[in-house]
Amino acid sequence: MLLRGWLRKYKIAFYLTLLLVGFCLLNTGCISLSSSPSQSSSQPQPSQKGLQLIEEGKYEEAASHFFEKFDDIYYYCKGRASYEKGADSKKTRQYTEKINKDYNGVLKKEILEFKNLIYDESVKHGFNLIEEGNYNEAYTWFLNLEIANKGKYYDSSDLYNYVSAMKYYNEKDYKTAKSHIEKLGDYSGYGADQIHAFKEKVLKGLPEKIAAQEEAEEAEERKRIAAQEAAVREEVERIAAQEAAKEAAEKARRKQEGVVIGMTQQEVLDSCWGNPLKINRTTTVYGVSEQWVYDNYNYLYFEDGILTAIQN
Secondary structure, rough: OOOHHHHHHHHHHHHHHHHHHHHHHHHHHHOOOOOOOOOOOOOOOOOOHHHHHHOOOHHHHHHHOOOOEEEEEEHHHHHHHHHHOOOHHHHHHHHHHOOOOOOOOOOOOHHHHHHHHHHHHHHHHHHHHHHHHOOHHHHHHHHHHHHHOOOOOOOOHHHHHHHHHHHHHHHOHHHHHHHHHOOOOOOOOOOOHHHHHHHHHHHHHHHHHHHHHHHHHHHHHHHHHHHHHHHHHHHHHHHHHHHHHHHHHHHHHHHHHHHOOOOEEHHHHOOOOOOOOOOOOOEEEEEEEEEEHHHEEEEEEEEEEEEEEEEO
């Protein structure tokens, strides 16, 4: 009886509390009066026909089923088709380099194994070029490999630095060779023993070779400066001789020409009139006047050294 009375007493308060809590939940979005089933977006799936063609080894035909939809599978098919045909390895490599190294889709194991296979064969080809003594060609090969795979295969930088060091070492540019050797990391891929043996061998003798290279460079620089100074002296002498010849030609021209009012005494002497037989000089408060006497009653008159009159 006591319990029943208590329930009747607090029944209204209980329902009011429930109503208030429900209202709060509606406002906060914790519950909804209307609900709709969530629709999951369907991801595109690779063509089953294309996958079947891959399984049958028809890679070229399969590639068309993945073009612009599944790039990694497409480039795998193109690369595999090129590889199976025995085509240019560079072409095959160009396809496989476009495959994401972190590819995680259909045929993941098959695709990444093929990508790694082609990369390894590219590395071996570079080493073959080195063994044949084609250092420049090997340098270009590993440079392209480094550019294409930077951030994809971490050892591509080591391979590039190795062949660069070897190239410059054989060209006797020991300082540049040293800079590349020092960039070599803890390479552990194909040809690792060869690379580390080269690094150890070269680093031992580099200090003496670099010192000799620097001495040779200094001697070459001194030789260059001496040649440059000789060239400057030769140019100065050439210009001086040219000016002297020009001046002599001008004097010869003047000697062949007559005199004109306004000439200086030196210009008259340099002309065909030459030196006078006699000079009559008159000095006044206004200056110095001179009469130059020549053969055949020819006379020149100067005022303060300037020709002012001609009598002939």
